[in-house]
Amino acid sequence: MSIELSVLLITYNNELHIRETLDSLVQQSCDFNFEIAVGDDKSTDKTFEIIRAYATEYPGLFNIQQNRSQLGILGNLKTTLDRCNGRLIFNFDGDDIVKSKEALQKFVDTFKQKPEIGFVDSGYDRLLNEENKIIPFSNRSSIFASKETYKNLIKLGQVIPVGMCFKKDLIYQYVDFDYYMGQNITIEDYPILVDMVMHCDFERIEESLHIYRVHSSSYSHKKSFERIYFLNNQMLKLFNHFHKKYHFSKSLVETYVETHHKSVLFNAGKYENKNAGRESFNSIKNKSIRDYIHYWASQYPIVGRLIRLKKAFYSVLKKSLGSRM
Structure with a gap:
């Protein structure tokens, strides 16, 4: 049986959400054969037990x-990629949801229409898990942006x-996994995307097909x-590394660089880290009023607490007014 597409699904302690993810994948309606290639990075909860039950079903x-043993997110992705049998790789996480039953079909159809491309992106809704709030088509601006933007x-x-869906052979051709793992990089998506976009043409499906779950226990949002x-x-x-490699x-x-320092300063203010706040503030060339506020919050805890108190007050007021409408 020839596999056209592999869903590359890496998991780690996704017990609370993995059923929704798997349900959304097994319900895909396709005119081709696909597989769900799961790489579990030695979860300590019931994630893999749940996955085994689905594999049996x-x-x-x-x-x-x-x-x-735990390989880390990049090592786990590469090991799982090596086991994928499909010509195309649909990369997904164990806490997100494919909301369209035709999503995988749409990817394959796009590659058939434009066989020269290396990858296809698509839209998603952002689910703020703790707030139980959905932001529809939250990446609309990038999906509809010009190719250069x-x-x-x-x-x-x-x-x-x-x-996102990639051609497997081009991932191997252009993504320098040996370098990233040798540098102990723990981020898997950014290096793959940059290497691919610098060598391959691409397409975007101009609709929201997925739900991206944002929650405090995920790796990137701890x-x-x-x-x-x-x-x-x-x-x-x-x-x-990339700006030297690709000029x-x-x-x-x-x-x-400016955005990086502003991001560090914001979090230094949020978490009251004086050293990081001072260093990042001094590195910002074009300081805004917000930068000064975040700097003061990093140096003087009372400032940050007043800001959080103000935000909490407006949040309660907004909910109160909303309930009366």
Whole structure:
């Protein structure tokens, strides 16, 4: 049986959400054969137990493996990619949802219509898990942007790859996994996207096909300054590598560096980190009023607490007014 597309699904402690993810995948309506290739990075909860139950219920559809030891997100992705049998790779996470039953079919049809392209992006809704709020088609601006703008958004790390499909052979041809893993990079999406967009043409499906779940327990949204600071610096390291490798423009480099320092300053203020706040504030060339506020919040805890109190007050007021309408 020839596999046209592999769903590359990496998981780690997704017990609360993995059923919704798997349900959305097994319900796909396709005129081709596909597989769900799962790489579980030694979850400590019931994630892999749930996956095994689905594999038993849907024989022939799943290709699953649990790592003997934790490989990290990039190592897990590469190991799972090596087991994929499809010509196309649909990359997905164990806490997101494919909301359209025709999503995989739409990807394959796009590649058939334009066989020269290397990858296809698509729209998604953003689900704010703790607030139980959905932002419809939250990446609309990047999906409808010009190709040049879209490429720059990828270079700047401003494209979140929820619901992307790649040609497997081109991933191997252009993505330098050995370098990234040798540098102990823990981010998997940004390096793949930059390497691919610098070598391949692409298309975008102009509709929202997926739901991207944002919650505090996910790897990229863990709420600690140390984790956020670590990821920010990993991104900066990658960006510096890419701008030397691909000769990014001076204006793009300046934009990224300024945005990086502003992001660090914001979180330094939020988590009251004086050293990081001082360092990032001094590195910002064009300071705004918000930058000064975030700096004061990092140096004087009372400022940050007053800001949070103000936000909490307006949030309660908004809910109260909303309930009366």
